[in-house]
Amino acid sequence: MARIVMKFGGTSVANLDRIRAVSAIVRREVDAGHSVAVVVSAMAGETNRLVGLCDEAGPPAPALDARYVEHDAIVATGEQITSGLLALVMQNLGYRARSWQGWQIPLKTNLAHGHARISSIEDESLGSAIDGGEVAIVAGFQGVGPGGRVATLGRGGSDTSAVALAAAINAERCDIYTDVDGVYTTDPRITKQARRIAKISYEEMLEMASVGAKVLQTRSVELAMAYRVPLRVLSSFDSPDAPGPGTLICDEDDIVEKNIVTAVTPDLNEASVTVLAVPDEPGRAAAIFTKLAEAGVNIDMIVQSASREAGFANTSFTTKENDLDRAVEALNAVKEKIGFKSLQSDRNVAKISVIGVGMKSHAGVASTMFQTLADKGINIQNISTSEIKISVLINSDAAEYAVRALHEAYGLDKAK
Amino acid sequence: MARIVMKFGGTSVANLDRIRAVSAIVRREVDAGHSVAVVVSAMAGETNRLVGLCDEAGPPAPALDARYVEHDAIVATGEQITSGLLALVMQNLGYRARSWQGWQIPLKTNLAHGHARISSIEDESLGSAIDGGEVAIVAGFQGVGPGGRVATLGRGGSDTSAVALAAAINAERCDIYTDVDGVYTTDPRITKQARRIAKISYEEMLEMASVGAKVLQTRSVELAMAYRVPLRVLSSFDSPDAPGPGTLICDEDDIVEKNIVTAVTPDLNEASVTVLAVPDEPGRAAAIFTKLAEAGVNIDMIVQSASREAGFANTSFTTKENDLDRAVEALNAVKEKIGFKSLQSDRNVAKISVIGVGMKSHAGVASTMFQTLADKGINIQNISTSEIKISVLINSDAAEYAVRALHEAYGLDKAK
Numbered sequence: 100m101a102r103i104v105m106k107f108g109g110t111s112v113a114n115l116d117r118i119r120a121v122s123a124i125v126r127r128e129v130d131a132g133h134s135v136a137v138v139v140s141a142m143a144g145e146t147n148r149l150v151g152l153c154d155e156a157g158p159p160a161p162a163l164d165a166r167y168v169e170h171d172a173i174v175a176t177g178e179q180i181t182s183g184l185l186a187l188v189m190q191n192l193g194y195r196a197r198s199w200q201g202w203q204i205p206l207k208t209n210l211a212h213g214h215a216r217i218s219s220i221e222d223e224s225l226g227s228a229i230d231g232g233e234v235a236i237v238a239g240f241q242g243v244g245p246g247g248r249v250a251t252l253g254r255g256g257s258d259t260s261a262v263a264l265a266a267a268i269n270a271e272r273c274d275i276y277t278d279v280d281g282v283y284t285t286d287p288r289i290t291k292q293a294r295r296i297a298k299i300s301y302e303e304m305l306e307m308a309s310v311g312a313k314v315l316q317t318r319s320v321e322l323a324m325a326y327r328v329p330l331r332v333l334s335s336f337d338s339p340d341a342p343g344p345g346t347l348i349c350d351e352d353d354i355v356e357k358n359i360v361t362a363v364t365p366d367l368n369e370a371s372v373t374v375l376a377v378p379d380e381p382g383r384a385a386a387i388f389t390k391l392a393e394a395g396v397n398i399d400m401i402v403q404s405a406s407r408e409a410g411f412a413n414t415s416f417t418t419k420e421n422d423l424d425r426a427v428e429a430l431n432a433v434k435e436k437i438g439f440k441s442l443q444s445d446r447n448v449a450k451i452s453v454i455g456v457g458m459k460s461h462a463g464v465a466s467t468m469f470q471t472l473a474d475k476g477i478n479i480q481n482i483s484t485s486e487i488k489i490s491v492l493i494n495s496d497a498a499e500y501a502v503r504a505l506h507e508a509y510g511l512d513k514a515k
Numbered sequence: 516m517a518r519i520v521m522k523f524g525g526t527s528v529a530n531l532d533r534i535r536a537v538s539a540i541v542r543r544e545v546d547a548g549h550s551v552a553v554v555v556s557a558m559a560g561e562t563n564r565l566v567g568l569c570d571e572a573g574p575p576a577p578a579l580d581a582r583y584v585e586h587d588a589i590v591a592t593g594e595q596i597t598s599g600l601l602a603l604v605m606q607n608l609g610y611r612a613r614s615w616q617g618w619q620i621p622l623k624t625n626l627a628h629g630h631a632r633i634s635s636i637e638d639e640s641l642g643s644a645i646d647g648g649e650v651a652i653v654a655g656f657q658g659v660g661p662g663g664r665v666a667t668l669g670r671g672g673s674d675t676s677a678v679a680l681a682a683a684i685n686a687e688r689c690d691i692y693t694d695v696d697g698v699y700t701t702d703p704r705i706t707k708q709a710r711r712i713a714k715i716s717y718e719e720m721l722e723m724a725s726v727g728a729k730v731l732q733t734r735s736v737e738l739a740m741a742y743r744v745p746l747r748v749l750s751s752f753d754s755p756d757a758p759g760p761g762t763l764i765c766d767e768d769d770i771v772e773k774n775i776v777t778a779v780t781p782d783l784n785e786a787s788v789t790v791l792a793v794p795d796e797p798g799r800a801a802a803i804f805t806k807l808a809e810a811g812v813n814i815d816m817i818v819q820s821a822s823r824e825a826g827f828a829n830t831s832f833t834t835k836e837n838d839l840d841r842a843v844e845a846l847n848a849v850k851e852k853i854g855f856k857s858l859q860s861d862r863n864v865a866k867i868s869v870i871g872v873g874m875k876s877h878a879g880v881a882s883t884m885f886q887t888l889a890d891k892g893i894n895i896q897n898i899s900t901s902e903i904k905i906s907v908l909i910n911s912d913a914a915e916y917a918v919r920a921l922h923e924a925y926g927l928d929k930a931k
Contacts, residue, residue, distance in 0.1 A: 115568070115571045115572060118572070149596070152531070152596065152600060153599075153600070153603060155531045156531060156534070156600045156603035156604050156607065157603050157604060157606070157607030158607065168613070169599040169600075169602045169603045169606070169613070169614055170599070170603070172595060172598070172599040172602075172614050172616070173595070173596050173599035173600060173603075176592035176595050176596055179588060179589070179592050179595075180565070180568065180589050180592055182588070183569075183585040183586070183588040183589035184568060184569070184572045184585075184589060186585045186588075187569060187572035187573055187582055187585045187586070187589075188572050188573060190573070190582050190585070191572065191573030191574065191582070197584070197585070197664075198585055198588050200588070200665075202618065203663060203664075247619060248619075249616075
């Protein structure tokens, strides 16, 4: 039978009752005859507790510092505990099961402790164990670095562990169990018309993750795309006997009926900065964005427009809200050098994106978006596009209104 | 300079403030130029929390069952966290330090998960690290079994880790830091006359540990004796700048002025059982104690005496209080087969032991004990002796009174 990887996040294993519920889902797959590897996160709240202990031990350490190695040794215990507990529960139900720590597989990483990248996974021992009928319960989020020390993959790393493991053992699919029953056409808290998406392409899922839809980490989707691992997003809160269909994330070619627009995704974690009256000379924009890069500020949408004063231009860009103060500080430090007049910043903005692989071959997606917003009296401050995404920046007060209007305009509220 | 091993128990590393206090003690030894390996327990309460999670995951698993392997993977995280935190604190103070898990040393054990025994310790990597000036912070209580799985050494195993490591790296001494400032002539809660013992032999310490003085685990003392590792018991609550002298546990030959009696040790965790009117025939005693052994009951003092009825004998023995119910149940199950009349059991007993290597060469120690108790009107129910120990069983109500009288009778209350 097929090898499959199942991954359960922190809320799915928050306590022993939840872990027992997870064991029922795992049993369903084992009983169906599959070779099963399960990847688990730390129990909800545990990673924060451990990070808190590290913080209490001293000031936050810079990455690659030796202190991050100890941070990893401490924080990785969260997943170690969950993997042991799920193995115990499975054993008590009469199943052969064992926990696997990163160093036991071994899942090897590079030296970037705290946000390590996977360099290789030894698939032989674990693969033959699961083919022999033993359930492998793998501690997610962790591996072992070149120095034989425990290394963690950074927040959300358990998704990455699961996908990388699925690629290494050539799994038929990787099922990501979470506290939602799939990926939605938009945030269901904004409109009840939001529908679960049955199939979505890796590319679309990547765009959604990058604009803040939090179902999956960007890295894990990138990895799944690179190794063509079919991913499913499922709820661990469904009855194990009647699981929902979830959302399949797969190759674009495996989706027969492509949507022009698959999802409308709001991102409220945006802020905009406008640099007013920059001398309109070569090199000024470069100076601005070099300075921001040096300050570690991530830049998203950039627009340059003419200033009222001749010989000057205005430059606007957006960044994440928590980068805003750093951006303003960095620019003010070079105000005289660059020669701009003043800065305006605005936290009261939202980025609304429409995403769909179908727009590659369909015209009119952008005009539908702009017309819909115009009809609702919503002003567009900024626009950016990719091959399968159009994003606009609007006042955040209008974000939900805009999402509902766009969701309807693209027919996403219609059952299919 | 010398290699030394320092061990800190759960109350010594109960929180970050305590861990910082420990770091000051470690720094003192490092600054003195020593090559230092530190062995740490889990933060007080953490092991119980983890064992509680295991218990919640399912019924207690028999030893050597696969489930104990998972138990070990879970419970060993406690020491992993402490070792990382102390390393972080040392690093923040500018010292080179790193944590070592059992599998990283590696400290290899046998397969007896939950109460594993150490089979070997690779001393090379850790030894050269500390000689190079890096402080090694070792997670106590754990090693790695033949199958590459984490194995724990059982409760109190961190003492054993420390002594075994000291033997492996040929340390000059092993300092056990705890919440008391040494080993006392008797329990200081019973008499204020109790004095700290400056030097005590391994043999005496073993006898004290075996009768319930809880400063050190029996196994760690046995190991120290076997490898002639000088042990010191010290308080981690002393100021790091003015440490107390503690108690040195060493070879008998290194103690110049031997005490006839070194300590008076009460053990209140005793219970006695009397099997009344056992037919006085060969094989009846064997039947009783075989049955008890099968039931896993540990037997201590045994006395056989004539019964009132001709042809019958009474057999008394003591056991630990928590073994009592099991003992009574086991014997009642074979009452007819063995042919005894009835059982009497008594939890209200205490064993008082006087311990001293000097009694090997001095007569009169026993008679002083019996006379002292007789003078106080305390009835002796049972007596057992070893080469360096005399134990009596008395009514537990008289235990403290007896300890104070004996402590004075042997002159232990006199400052030396």
